[in-house]
C-alpha cells in the first residue's frame with residue numbers, strides 16, 4: 348500500500364490519572380473518509396489536537412506525508428496541508444463572512460498586515476471559490492454573527508478549505524445543527540471535499556451520518572482505538588454496540 352498520509356506511532360498522553368491516548372497506532376491513506384466515533388470523554392478531540400499540534404503527546408510520533416510533525420506548531424502543520432474545523436466554529440464574529448475567509452487565507456500566506464487592505468492581500472478568486480463551494484457566496488458581505496449554526500460550521504470549513512489542505516479534520520461538523528439540516532450540511536461538505544480531492548477525518552456521534560458518509564470508522568474507548576474498519580463491520584461489532592453506541 349502507498350505511504351500513509353497521516354500516521355501515529357505509539358502515541359501516549361494522560362491528564363493526571365486519565366489516559367486520553369493509550370498507545371495509539373494509526374494510519375490514514377489519501378482518499379479516505381474516516382469517521383471517528385466514541386462516547387464523551389473517549390479522547391477523540393484530544394487525538395485531533397495532538398495531530399494538529401495543539402497538544403503535545405507525552406511520547407510517540409505523528410507523521411504527515413512522510414514527515415515527522417510531532418513537535419511542530421499548529422500553523423506550521425496547517426501550512427503543510429493539514430487543516431481542521433472546530434466543534435465550536437472559530438470565527439471572527441465582528442467581520443463579514445468574506446473577510447473571515449480572507450483573514451484565514453492571509454494567515455496562510457503570511458500577508459496579514461495592518462497597513463494593507465485585506466482584499467488586496469489574498470487571491471480573491473480563491474476566496475470566492477471556497478465561498479461558492481460551501482454555498483455562502485450570497486451571504487459574503489453579511490456579518491458572520493448573523494449566520495445560523497449550520498452556516499457557521501460551513502464558514503469554519505471554508506476557512507480551512509482556503510488553506511488548500513490535503514487532509515481536513517472536522518470535529519463534530521453536525522453538532523448543534525438540527526436533524527433536518529444535518530444531511531444537507533454533510534452533503535455540502537462532502538461535495539466540497541470531492542471537488543478538491545481532500546482526504547477527511549470527521550468526529551461524529553450520529554450513526555446515520557457515519558453510515559452515509561464514511562468509508563471507514565474508528566471507534567475510540569478510553570483513549571484507545573477499540574475497532575477500526577469498514578463502517579458495517581465496526582458498527583456491528585458487539586463491543587462497539589454496547590460500549591460506544593450504548594445499545
Ligand SMILES: Nc1ncnc2c1ncn2[C@@H]1O[C@H](COP(=O)(O)OP(=O)(O)OP(=O)(O)O)[C@@H](O)[C@H]1O
Nearest residue numbers: 362365367385386387388389390391392393394567
Ligand atoms: N486540557 C485538559 N486538561 C485536563 N483534562 C482534559 C483536557 N482536555 C481534555 N481533558 C479530558 O480528557 C478526556 C478526553 O477529552 P476529549 O475532549 O478528547 O474527549 P472526546 O472524546 O472528544 O469527548 P466529546 O465527545 O465530549 O467531545 C476527558 O475526560 C476530558 O475531560
